[in-house]
Amino acid sequence: MSAAAPQLLALAEKLLGGPVPVRIRAWDRSEAGPPGAPVLVIRHRRALRRILWRPGELGLARAWVAGELDVEGDLYEALDLLAELIWERPEAAEGERSGRGALALARDPEVRAAARSLARLAGPGLPPPPPREENRRRTGLRHTLRRDRAAISHHYDVGNEFYELVLGPSMVYSCAYWQDGGSLEDAQRDKIDLICRKLALREGQRLLDVGGGWGSLVLHAAREYGVSAVAVTLSREQAAYARKRVAEEGLTDRVEIRVQDYREVADGPYDAISSVGMAEHVGKARYAEYAADLHRLLRPGGRLLNHQIARRPLADEEAYEVDEFIDAYVFPDGELAPVGRTVGALEEAGFEVRDVESLREHYALTLRAWVANLESDFGRAVRLSSPGRARIWRLYMAASALAFERNRIGVNQVLAVKTPESGASGLPLRAREWNDA
Known part of the structure; x- marks a missing residue:
């Protein structure tokens, strides 16, 4: 032959x-x-x-x-x-x-x-079965409480040590904010602090962090700004890790970590709400409900910071299909929307959108840093997860870095206010005053 x-x-x-x-x-x-x-x-x-x-x-x-x-x-x-x-x-x-x-x-x-x-x-024969890392056990309608829990577990409940290797000490799984050539940890700290400043957090306020991850944002907000904070996540492994960090920092009186869906939160109003890298899991069919729920949970005059990946708009929006690789192996049932659609949904829910900041290039740098972390100790990554899981992460993060660099996708921080009937938004007259801090 x-x-x-x-x-x-x-x-x-x-x-x-x-x-x-x-x-x-x-x-x-x-x-x-x-x-x-x-x-x-x-x-x-x-x-x-x-x-x-x-x-x-x-x-x-x-x-x-x-x-x-x-x-x-x-x-x-x-x-x-x-x-x-x-x-x-x-x-x-x-x-x-x-x-x-x-x-x-x-x-x-x-x-x-x-x-x-x-x-x-x-050669002859049928194809072998799909790799075991493929998510094939989905039942029921998309974005029900039960199916969303299963989707989040598929992605996040793969071992906190694996995430420590990839994300580094910051344990922040979203776009960092790069300034003056600092480290990944510096950039993640600066991103978290930027969010706190945009929300104008101050001592005594209540903060809700939707999709709170491993607790990094609420810990920073409680420690540096004196707020009482609640973080909700559907990942039990994330919650256990975050609770341990809260206890180690002596902040159990000010920080609560819940395994809870944002749709189940009923103890508002909150003075501020952050949602970082979570809205991508909501789905277009539920986005109006998501925006309405956050509006309901916020006090009049309170601020929302929505940090979300966005895709480019299509001439025929009905033709949008979820990426097959991402859906099967990375974020089951995840969906991206153009930033204009996100802004529109927030406005329709009653928010006043005051600022939109693109961090597209920042995410490319973040992903390249995560890939470098993974590749620097790939053998350990395999031992902590599986050969297939480590290969998934390497491919998806490298391909995503290129997608951000080539403007195929973007990421935006949308700052919105639940402006009261008086019209007093509480925002400074000078745009982006938080950048002076």
């Missing part, structure tokens, strides 16, 4: 309609493609069977998680080259918008012939 890599390269160029910018190494150790380029390693022909039986992103993701696909060389460069080839070609974008891309390819005789050749290379 002739070498596999040259055959794969020729088939890929035929299927994709252009040169392949990465080098290919096949299971038989053969190689083909441009020298010096990142190498796409196909360790086993099982990867081809996965892709043939589930064409598109999910088949590729399953092969990656199973270790049947890998990249040698610069992962960021490889992902950038492959994204430009597969997803950013004008004809690919048009096919996605029209919904006719796959149908047109299936009718192309050359493409059908290439697919048959690929099937011969893949």
